[in-house]
Amino acid sequence: MKPFQYLRPKTIAEAISMAADDPEARYIAGGTNLVDLMKRGIASPTKLIDINHLPLKKIEHRYDRLRIGALALNSEVAKHKAVVTRQPLLAQALLAGASGQLRNMATVGGNLLQRTRCSYFYDLALPCNKRKPGSGCGAEGGINRTHAIFFAGNGFGGIEKSSCLAVHPSDMCVALTAVDTVVVVNGPDGERRIQMKDFLRLSTQQPELDTNLGPGELVTAIEVLDNAFAKHSHYLKVRDRASYAFALVSVAVALQMDGGRIWDARLALGGVAHKPWRYWAIDLMLRGKAPSEQLFREVAEHEMESAKALEGNAYKIKLTSNAMVAALKTAAGIS
Ligand SMILES: Cc1cc2nc3c(=O)[nH]c(=O)nc-3n(C[C@H](O)[C@H](O)[C@H](O)COP(=O)(O)OP(=O)(O)OC[C@H]3O[C@@H](n4cnc5c(N)ncnc54)[C@H](O)[C@@H]3O)c2cc1C
Incomplete structure (x- = not known):
């Protein structure tokens, strides 16, 4: 494993400034995905910015929406009364994911940003456009039983245009995509609010990028708008x-x-x-x-x-x- 700096910011502003000047810096929350990727040599951050002490754990209903802090644990969200009564779809999706132990570590922000489980992405000996842009896609003509059936350019035979056949692994994100959700992020240029439909990316170009987060941006919360579902x-x-x-x-x-x-x-x-x-x-x-x-x-x-x-x-x-x-x-x- 490559040596890295371990940092523990006390405020959101401090965390963002630690990441701002270093494209290889990574925030770490529960670590259930990032640590695995580091052990396998797929992620090699120069700085690990531990955000667990930031005040981002709150789950509350305010005005017309449920606001869930990025550090709220998947297990806490799934059993929170406001989630169970107002957004049961989200609670069900969270409980369908991983295991009890993992849900006790995994956070909402980390779940949004977890990386694909495609076996070509995890195998350093094989080509993968997501891990190593331009190296090719092992799943194309390889073992692709678990891979995508919908692509960018839906209906236009988009496979040819797609440089990555992997699928997104999160259950939570499927529920958040069905209902109206906003991802709140904070970065060097201040706060941005991104609709869930625009937060994650299709793979036509730059499959190495899973999201539209900018450099150094930190997810601070998600907001699920009230609905009648x-x-x-x-x-x-x-x-x-x-x-x-x-x-x-x-x-x-x-x-x-x-x-x-x-x-x-x-x-x-x-x-x-x-x-x-x-x-x-x-x-x-x-x-x-x-x-x-x-x-x-x-x-x-x-x-x-x-x-x-x-x-x-x-x-x-x-x-x-x-x-x-x-x-x-x-x-x-x-x-
Ligand atoms: C064995 C196993 C089975 C699993 N099964 C499922 C499953 O069935 N369904 C499912 O949905 N998931 C599953 N998971 C994935 C699990 O849900 C994720 O690992 C977890 O949600 C990641 O959260 P974390 O807080 O541990 O993230 P971390 O590992 O800490 O971080 C993951 C990524 O998010 C970034 N990040 C974290 N927080 C922020 C933030 N606030 N702002 C910006 N960047 C941030 C990190 O830099 C990193 O790139 C499984 C995982 C394992 C290990």
């Missing part, structure tokens, strides 16, 4: 093992229902793209309609028309479609 939301995760495994496919569904009809609908998919994949047209397709398996099958198949399987993951097309139908039925309360 609490009674009809569901997170469904399909994986190889019942626990302690990343999603092959996951679905976050949020419906607003009244009088037996759907009045607003949101859906995001995990395990299928370089970032959680939002199904933008679903609201138009479901609004004003009574829920039924046939309707849900139609909307799922509509979205899957723009999916494109690689050599090893054709199974994901049917799996994703079926998972969408199952999650929509559960959220709508029909059998």
